[in-house]
Amino acid sequence: MAKGELEPGSDIDGFLVGEKIHTGGMATLWRVTKPDIEQPIVMKVPMIQEGDDPTVIVGFEMEMMILPRLAGRHVPKFYAMGDFARQPYLVMEYIQGYSLYSLIQKAPLPSDEVARLGAKVARAIADLHRQNVLHLDIKPSNVMIRDGGSAALIDFGLSRHLMLPDLLEEEFRVPMGTGPYIAPEQVMKNRSEPRSDIYSLGVLLYYLATNVRPFGLPSAQSQLRKRLWRDPVPPRQLVPAIPPWLQEGILRCLEVEPANRYDTAAQLAFDLSHPEQIELTARAQKTRRDGLPVSFKRWLKSKADNAGPVQPARQTNLAPIIMAAVDFTEGQEALAEEVLVHVKRVLAIMPGVRVACVNVLKLGRLTVTSTLDEDGRSIHVRRLVELKEWARPLGLDQAHVTFHVLEHMDPADALIAFASSNSVDLVLIGAGATSRFRRYLGSVAAQVVGRAGCTVTVVREPRGAQETTDVDEALIDTG
Amino acid sequence: MRIGFFSDIHGNREALDASLAHAGKQRVEKFVFLGDLVGYGADPVYVVERVARLVEEGAFAILGNHDEAAVSGVGDGMNEYARAAIEWTARQLDGASAAFVRALPMSAMDDDRLYVHAEAQSPKSWNYITETMGAERSMRATEARVTLCGHVHRPQLYHMSRTKPPGFFLPQAGTPIPLIGRRKWLAVMGSVGQPRDRNPAAAYAVFDTSANELTYQRAPYDIEKAAAKIHAAGLPQMLAARLFIGR
Structure with missing residues (x-):
């Protein structure tokens, strides 16, 4: 045969x-x-x-x-x-579901639908990047939505594994990708940038939201280069119903410089899942393309940029999402403060970190719990205020901190679900008084440790002097 | 079959023992020594004897330029340190060890793999493979799908399709690399006994023939001890010092 x-x-x-x-x-x-x-x-x-x-x-x-x-x-x-x-x-x-390609005919889609799909694809990209693989050809026909609802990426023919030889790098002297979706750095033949996938997803979301391709259907090389200096028409100019937060998200994906995009696909997924917390910048309000002087400056820069050989590096997550679980129950104030101390330590070594401050508002199992306190104020709102006050000493800007009050009957379930659906990399959680009872019957922290898929740091109250045990003698170095 | 590849041991007993122990944990069943058993290090006889025993049990061993110099005299192109070490080594080797080294082949074919110490087009010239041109020359000189060699003391991996120049890859220890497709591969081992890629741990590699995967490995070893022996033997101090920094 x-x-x-x-x-x-x-x-x-x-x-x-x-x-x-x-x-x-x-x-x-x-x-x-x-x-x-x-x-x-x-x-x-x-x-x-x-x-x-x-x-x-x-x-x-x-x-x-x-x-x-x-x-x-x-x-x-x-x-x-x-x-x-x-x-x-x-x-x-054989993936059972539908291809995103089939949704193109229905574009423009409603904004919440675009965000929902975008978050799914971003989560899939984040999972791929965690496995050291860059897809480098994100486009509607390469994304399947499974019957179960999650996105699956297909076709790894242009992909790059950061720990393995890149067979494509040496074979071709032309940019590799799909014309409308290819990222500027791919046009410059850089195949080592994880944020290229974020750019292509931005093109996809722009298309779904407006039914217009931001850079048309380029065929020649010179047309591909145009995206290095000419910015796309702001989506809200095409579809005024698009909310500012979605334009902010899409245009941030489409930044020419990778450093100006989302740091990670997980962060993009996070923003698209919590649109009300997206920090709005000038991108959100943009009503027309950049003027000639700005474009010209970028054009000059694109001419000067000479993509040298790029060293492949392990895809390490330099901008992780951490979740700080804070309990405001009476008597836990010192513990909440200690969680804050540990968040500060993480920030000191990883300035790009994003902190999701989470508090669980526990609902009664049998009774309908009032969501108002004795003074008739919303408990939910009060908790939000407390969370923001708790996080204030961190001095984080809106782009690096978010606040979430989860209403749930089981605090551990709520925290674990939040960590999983938001691709949280690290959970910081306080563990209450260390009585034997709590230790063995399973505190919320113990359940989170046992069931969360990511790293969990359990924070204890600072130990009193009387509790320290002198173990030096048991640990004599016999070496 | 999982095959362990060890090159440029250079008389470093501690590094060899640590590498073989490390390879045992990687379930290596067969051993290939890609040349330069001796030279530089203070334990040439131990290394030759241990390798000779493994060869009796089915291992492959290939001749390297330092091995050749130790039994046939120093040629041109060796620096003063290498020359001093070779002259010292030649005095250490007894009759049996020298005979074993003298009988080593220049290269060997094993299934679709070529084992050779240096560049394969003219192995006796002891050319170093440090860039894609040398790698291409070597790959074009053989029908073998995979060439495994040493000589350079820095791990490298090259691959080449039929029509295009080779690609270069800097392998990272511990990641299995599939040697896939219709292309040739050339794997340069690092050095067991005198690494020069700024990582002082002993370098070797494991090829899994059924998975078709090559994994570069590093084995930490007792450098202080190997260095102390070099001092004690009166060999150039620099040969001991460089072990600590892997250069």
């Missing part, structure tokens, strides 16, 4: 080939089955033509390197692959 020519009914390494479900520019997708695999699966086969088109081969090699190393619901599950020596293929999960 010639390479790349499958037929329904063929058997490839035990996979029975079914119908062809997609023909793309570089590969075909076939439904396949195998007796020991119950889930629906597909086989992706590169279309290798006469003359060995290097783009197809190298793109497929990259996908063969990257897909088996990825895990989680934001990517298709990998099952098997075949080598070039016989029949190159990748077998992966």
Whole structure:
């Protein structure tokens, strides 16, 4: 059998080939089955033509390197692959759901829908970046929304694994990406910037919100470069119903300099999930494109910028989201202060950190709890005020701190759900008085430690002198 | 099969022992020594004997330029430190050790892999591979899909498709790298006994043939002890000092 020519009914390494479900520019997708695999699966086969088109081969090699190393619901599950020596293929999960591409016809979408989808895709990108992989070709047809609601990214043919050789870097002297979506630094052939994916997501959100592509459909190289100096029409000029916060979010994604975008996809997901807390800047109020002098300055800079070789680096999260769980119950004041001390320490070593200050307003299980206090004030609002007052000594600007009062019957459940849905990297939580009773029956902190998916620091009240134990003698260095 | 690759041990007993112990924990089943067992370090006989025993049990060992110099005389192109160490080493090697070293091959093929100490186009010239041109010359000189070599004391990885110049990658220890696709790969090991990439830990690598993955590894070892022996042997002090900084 010639390479790349499958037929329904063929058997490839035990996979029975079914119908062809997609023909793309570089590969075909076939439904396949195998007796020991119950889930629906597909086989992706590169279309290798006469003359060995290097783009197809190298793109497929990259996908063969990257897909088996990825895990989680934001990517298709990998099952098997075949080598070039016989029949190159990748077998992966068939994702049940819909492609974001199918939503393009319905654009412009309502703003809350755009934000909801944007948060989903941003969470998927954050998960990919955590695994040291940059997608570098984020566009509607490469995003699937699973039936369960989460986004999954597909097609890693242009992707980059920061811990593995980049086969594409040496192969091509032209920018790689999809014209309308490619980030400025990708145009300059930098394939090591995680924030390129944030830029492409910004293009996607702009398109969904306005039904207009911010940079059109460029075909020539020179047209790709234009985005280095010419800013897009502000979305609110096209669709006045778009709220300022969404324009702020989209235009921040579309900043030419990666440093001016969101630091991480997790932060973008966080903002799109809490639009009321987005810090509005001049971007939100922009009514027209930048004037000629500003564009000209950027044009000069784009000419001067010479993208030198970029050192690949491990994708470390330099701008994590930390969650400070603060309890204002009477008698816990000292503990809340101690949590603050620890937040300050984290800020001292990582200035880019974003702090989500969280307080749980516990609801009664059986009774309808009044949300008003004795004086008739809203308890929710009072807690918010207390949270802001608590965080004031941190001196953080609005872009780096948010406040959340969660109303829930089970404080631990509420905190764990918040940490998970907001991609929190570190939880700081106080643990109350260290009585035996609390220690063994499980404080809220103990439950959070046990069930949260991220690192949790348990903060104790400063120890009194009488509680210290002299253990020096037990720890004599016998070395 | 998980194969461990060890190059440029240079008579450093502590580094060799630590690397082999480290490799044991990585479930390495087969050993390949890519040359320069001796030179610089104070334990040439121990290293040769330990490698010779492993070769009896099925390991591969390849000749390096310092090995050749120790048994056949110093040629041109060696600096004064290397020359002093080689002359000292030649006096240490007994008949059996010298005979083992003298019998080492210049290269070996094992399945689709080539084992060689330096650049493969002319192994006897002992050319260093430090950039893509040298790597390309070496890869074009062999049918092997994967070339594993040493000589440079800095870990490097090159890959090349049929039509394009090679790509370079600076491997990071502990990350399995799939040697995938229809391209050739050239893996330069770091040095077990005298690393020069500013990381003083002993460098080696593990190739998993079924997973087709290469993992560069680092094994910390007792540098103080190896250095003290170099001093005690009267070898140039610089050979001990550089072990601490990995340069």
